[in-house]
Amino acid sequence: MVTFTIEDHEGNRQEVEAPDDMGLSLMEILKASEYPVLATCGGMALCATCHVEILEGGADDLGEATDVELDQLENLPEYFPTSRLACQVRISPDLEGAVIKLRGEDN
Numbered sequence: 001m002v003t004f005t006i007e008d009h010e011g012n013r014q015e016v017e018a019p020d021d022m023g024l025s026l027m028e029i030l031k032a033s034e035y036p037v038l039a040t041c042g043g044m045a046l047c048a049t050c051h052v053e054i055l056e057g058g059a060d061d062l063g064e065a066t067d068v069e070l071d072q073l074e075n076l077p078e079y080f081p082t083s084r085l086a087c088q089v090r091i092s093p094d095l096e097g098a099v100i101k102l103r104g105e106d107n
């Protein structure tokens with residue numbers, strides 16, 4: 001299991017624990033934890049509603065956003081150097097201790 005922190009749209013932080021051996025995406029864990037992530041495209045890197053910003057930790061190890069992610073992120077009104085699409089981030093030990101802020105639309 002890995003433990004990381006999610007900051008919601010109101011700035012509230014909560015630790016989330018997730019299995020790192022099931023090939024799940026961060027988006028799937030956010031939805032399972034009942035965060036307001038629309039994920040309209042179902043994780044195909046097409047909708048960008050799963051936009052998150054990696055505030056602390058993890059960013060280096062998680063690597064850069066892929067080209068397909070960047071295409072989506074660049075279409076957003078606002079994105080950040082450590083923005084990612086949560087559906088393209090696999091739950092792995094690299095996420096241990098990371099702080100992740102929800103940035104996608106929640107309605």
Ligand code: FES
Pocket residue numbers: 027038039040041042043044045046047048049050051072085086087088
């Ligand atoms: S769920 Fe649509 S881009 Fe991630």
